[in-house]
C-alpha cells in the first residue's frame with residue numbers, strides 16, 4: 001500500500017497535526033478523531049481536533065469530546081480529515097478563519113463513503129469500503145506499526161460499533177468482526193463502553209411528550225412505503241440541544257409495516273432544509289436518493305441539504321417521486 005506509506009511520510013515529519021471532522025459529526029468521526037489524537041500523542045506529536053459545529057449531546061460519553069475545538073490554530077503542519085470525502089459537508093468549516101491555511105498545507109482524507117464526490121483540496125484520499133473510518137484507521141495503524149494505546153483502541157471500537165450499529169449492518173464484514181476481536185483481545189471492554197453509552201442515552205423528561213407529538217405528525221406516503229416527519233425551526237431551537245428530534249422517532253418510522261424508507265426534514269430559519277434518510281434492509285436506495293438532491297451517504301443511511309428556499313411540500317413530492325423511480329429500478333434489477 002504505497003498510499004499508506006505516503007501518509008506515514010507526512011505524519012512522521014509533522015509536529016502538530018490537525019484532525020478535522022465535517023459539519024455532521026457522529027460516533028465514527030469523533031471516535032476516529034480521538035483515536036488518532038491518542039496515537040499521535042503517543043508518537044510524541046501534538047494534535048488538535050477541529051469541528052465547526054458543537055458535538056451532539058449523545059456523543060458526550062466519548063471521553064475527550066470536549067477537546068474538539070472550532071478555532072483553527074495557525075501553527076500546524078498537516079490535516080487529517082476523518083469520515084467524509086464530500087466537500088459540501090464543510091460549509092460551516094469553510095467560513096472559519098484558517099480554512100485557507102488548511103487547504104495550503106498537506107491534507108489527508110481517511111474515509112469509507114465510497115460513493116462520495118471527493119475533496120478538491122486533498123492531497124491523499126484513502127477511501128475504502130469498510131464499516132467505519134475507525135476500521136480503516138486500525139488497518140492503516142497496524143500496517144504502519146503505529147502505536148495503539150488502549151484509549152485509541154477503545155475509540156476505534158466505538159467508531160466501528162457506532163457506524164455498524166453494533167456489527168449488524170451490511171457493511172460489517174468478516175474483517176470487521178476480526179478487527180473487533182483484535183480490539184477485545186488487546187483489552188477493549190465492550191460492556192464497559194456500552195454501559196457508558198446507555199447512561200448517556202437517558203433522555204431529558206421534556207422529550208417524552210415531545211416524542212408523542214412527533215409520532216402523531218408522522219406522514220405516510222407512496223402507499224405507506226415512505227414515512228416522513230418535518231421538524232420546524234422552533235422545535236430545532238427548543239429540542240435539538242437535548243436530542244436530535246428526527247432521531248427520536250426515526251426507528252418508529254422504520255419499524256412500521258410496509259415502510260421501506262424513513263425521512264426526517266429539518267427546516268431552518270433561513271429556509272435551509274436538511275434531510276436524514278434511512279432505508280430498510282432489502283431497499284438499498286438511501287445514498288442514491290440523497291445524491292439526487294446533492295447529498296450522499298450509504299445504501300441504507302444518507303442525507304442531503306438544500307440551501308435554496310423552497311416549500312417543503314414541493315421538495316417532499318419530488319423525494320416521493322424519486323423514491324418511486326428508485327424502487328422501480330430496484331424491482332427491475334431483482335427480476336432481470
Ligand SMILES: [Mn+2]
Pocket residue numbers: 028029083112131132133163
Ligand atoms: Mn463513518
